[in-house]
Amino acid sequence: MEGVLAFWWQHGPVLSVVLPSLTAVVLLLIGDQGGMAGQGGSHDLGRLRWHRRVAMASVLSGLFMACAMVWRASQGELVVYRLGEWPAPFGIVLVLDHLSALMVLLTYLVAVPVLWYATGGWDARGRYFHAIFQFQLMGLSGAFLTGDLFNLFVFFEILLIASYVLLLHGQGKERFRMGVHYVVLNLTASGLFLIGLAMLYSVTGTLNMADMALRVAQLTGDAALLAQAAALVLLVVFGLKAALVPLCFWLPGTYAAASAPVAALFAIMTKVGVYSIIRTHWMIFGTEAGEASLAVADWLLPLALTTSVLGVLGALAAHTLGRLVAYLTVSSVGTILAGVGLFTPETLSAALYYTLHSTIVVAGLFLLVELVAAQRGDTGDALRPVHAVREPILLGLMMLFGAASAAGLPPLPGFLGKLMVLQSSHGLDAQPWLWTVVLGVGFLSIVGLARAGVVLFWHLQPAPSGHAAAGSSLKMLSATWAFMAMTVVLAVVASPVKQYTDAAAAQLADRAAYQRAVLGDLGDSTRPYTGER
Template structure:
C-alpha cells in the first residue's frame, strides 16, 4: 500500500497541487452555505458551517504538506514534467516542477493557511461561499506557478482573478464595491492585452510552450524579431499591472486597503504572480542567451523597478490610514524585488527570491495586524489620527514593532539579510550606485513611515468616550503570530534558504536542460517542433539557419 501511494505521488506530484484545491472548492460549493449566514450579514456556527471550516482547513494543511514535498523533490535539481492526457510538449499541455515553481507553491500555502485560520474567526460568514472561492483562488495560483505553457498561464490567471473578484467584494460595503469595480475593469483590460501579446508571439514562433519558445526566439531576425520584441513589451505591461509596477500601481493601494483583512493578506501573494511571470518570460524566453532578442526589457525594467520602490515608500509616508500605508509598502517591496530580477544575473535573482519570500510573509501579517489594531481604536478605526488607547497596547505594540523592523530591513531579521544580499550581488555592476542609493533610502523612509504610524496609534491617545472594545481572541492572534514565526525561521535558516535560491537562479539560466526535460519526447534540444510564421524552419543550435528552398516555401 505504501509503495503504491509513493508510486502514485511520484507519477502525479505536480498536478495534485492543482487538483486538490479544485476538488475542495467544488465539494464546498456542493455543501452549500445557507446556514452560515444571518439576516444582519453576520453568521452563526451551524452544522454545515463547522464542516465547511474543517474541510477547508484540512485541505489547506494537506496542500501545505504537498508543497513541502514538492520543494523537497525539486531541491535535488530534478525537473518533473507532467503531460496532461499524455500529449507530449509542445503540442500538449504540460506542468513543469522546478525549484522556482515549487518554492512559489510553498509560499502560497504558507500565506494561505494562517489567513484561512484567521478568516474562520468570523470573516468567512460575512459573505457567500468564502471557502469555496478561497480554494479556487489557490487552484489558480498553483496552476500559474506550475504551468509550462504561456496560454495556460493566461488561463490560470483568469481562474485566480475571477476568484479574486469575488473575494475582493466579500463582506460588501460601499468603498469595497467602488474599488472592486476599478480592480475588475483594469484586470479585464490586462487580460485583453495578454491575449494580444500571446497572439503576436505565437505568430512568429508557432508555439506557446515556454521551453520550445525559448529555442525559437533565439533564431528570430528581421520583422519576426521586432514582432517578438513588441510582444515581450506588451507582456511586460500585463505583468507590470499584475505586479503593481510604476505607472501601473495606482489601483493597488485603494483596493487592498478596502478589502477585508484576510483577503488583503491573501492578496500579498497576488503581486508576486506578476513578478513570477516576469521571471519566467524574460529570463527563460528573452534571457541573456536569446540571440538578438536577449534582454529586450532590461532598459525599461530596472528604472521602473527602482522608481516603483521610491514612489511606493513615498505613498506610505503620505498615507492617512494604516491599511493604505501597508498597501503602499506592498508596492515598494515589489519594486525592490524586481530590481534584483532586472539586473539579470544569477546572484541578483537569488537575492530577489529570498527577499520575495520575506516581503510576502511580512506584508500578509501586517494586513492582519491592521484589523486587530483598528478594532480597538473605536470610530477612528485605522485612520492615523489620535484615538482612545487600544486595550492591549503591549501585545499590539510588539506586533507592530516586529512588523516595522521586518519591513524596514533592520538586523537580524530576514528583511535586513535580503537587502544585504541584494546590495552585495550588485558588486561590479554599472547600476550599483543607483541600487544602493534606492534600497538604503527606501529602508530608512519605510522605518520613518511606520514609526510615525506607531507614535500616532500608541502615544497620541485621547480619553475614551465609550466602553473600550474587548481584547483580541486567541484564535485571531494565532495567524499574525504564525507569520512572525515564519519570519524568524527565515532568519534562522537563512543559509539553506539562500543555497536553495542560488540553485534556483542557476537552474533558470540552464535553458538547454530545461528544454531537454520538457521536450524529451520530441527529441530534446535543437529539434524543430513547430514551423514559424515566416516559413523558416529553425536549425539545430550548432548549425546556422538555412533559408528555405522553393519547395519548402510551397508547403502549407
C-alpha cells in the same frame, strides 16, 4: 500509507491544482452557510463548521504537498508532468522546478494562517467564502506550475475571477467601488495578454514556454522585432499584476478596502506578476534569445527603482494604516524587480529570498491592521490620535516586530534580503543607483512606520469605559503571530534558503537543461526551426 505517499510523489504537480478545485466543488455541494452571520439557524452553523473543516484539511494537505515538492526540487530533479501523456509541445505540461515549487510553498504558507484567521468570523460575512478561496488557490498553483503561456493566461483568469469575488466579501460601498476599478483594469490586462500571446504565436508557432524560448532565439529581422514588441506587451500585462510603475496606483486603494484575510492573501497576488516576469523575460527573452535578447532590460530596472521610491513616498503620505501597508507592498515589488532586472543569477537569487520575506511580512501586517482598527472604535485604522487600544503591549509588540522586518532592520530577514540584493550588485553599472534607492527607501520606511506606531500606540488616554477588546480572538492573534514567527524562521534558516534560491537562479539560467527536460529530442538548441513538427 506507502501507496498514498507514492501517489502524491508521482502526481504532486497536478494534485496541487486538482486538490483545491475538488475541495471547492465539495464545498459548493455542501451548500452555503447562509450569508451574513446571525441570519442563519443551527443548520447553517453546522454547514459553516463543515466548510471550515474541509477547507482547513485541504490547505494543510496542500502545504504538505508543497513541502514535498520543494524537497523533490532541491534534489536537482526537474519534473515534467504531461497531461494526457501527450508529449510537449503538443500537449499541456506542468513543470516542477526550484522556482515553481518555491512559489507554491509560499502560496500555502500564506494560505494556512489566512484561512485560520478567516475562520474567526470573516468567513461568515459573505457567501461561499471557502469555495472561492479554494478556487483562488487553484489559480495560483496552476499559474506557478504551468509550462504553457496560454495556460498561464487560463490560470490567471481563474485566480482573478476568484479575487473579484473575494474583494467584495463582506460587502460595503468602498469595496464595491474599488472592485469595479480592479475588474476593469484586469480585464484590460487580460485583453493585452491575449494580444501578446497572438504576436508570439504568429512568429514561433507554439505556446509551450520551453519550445517558444527555443524558437525565439532563432528569429531574425521583422520576426525578431515582433517578438520584442510582444515582450513589451507582456511586461505591461505582468507589470500591472505586479503593481509596477506606472501601473501600480490601483493597488493601495484596492488592498486597503479588502477585508483583512483577503488583503493578506492578496500579498501573494503581486508575486504572480513578478513570477511571470521572471519566467518569460529570463527564459524566453533572456541572454540567449538572439536578436530578441533582454528585450525589456532597458525598461525593467528603471521602472523597478521608481516603483520602490514612489511606494515608500506613498507610505509616508498615507492617512490609514491599511494604505501604508499597501504602499509598502508596492515598494517591496520594486526592490524585488530591481534584482530581477539586473539579469544576473546572483541578483535573481537575492530577489527570490526577498520575495519570501516581503510576502510573509506584508500578509501579517494586513492582519494586524484589522486587529488594531477593531480596538479604535469608529476611528478604525486612521492615522490620527484617539484613545489607547485595549491591548497596547501585545499589539504594539506585533507592530514593532512587523515594522522592523518590513523596514529591513537587523537581524530580521528584511535586512538579510536587502543586504543580499546590495551585495549581488557589486561591480555592476547600476550598483550606485541600486544602493541609493534601496538604502534610501529603507530609511524612509522606518520613518513612515515609526510615525504610524507613535500615532497608534504612544498615548496615555485610556480606552472608554466598556470598550471591548475587539478583534483579539485567539484565532486572529495566533494567525497574525504565525506570520511573525515565519519571519524569524526565515532569518534562522537564511543560509539553506539562500542555497535553494541560488540553485533556483542557476536552474533558470540553464535554459538548455529546461528545454531538454520538457521537449526531449526537440529541445536541441542547434536544431533549426522550419515551422514544422
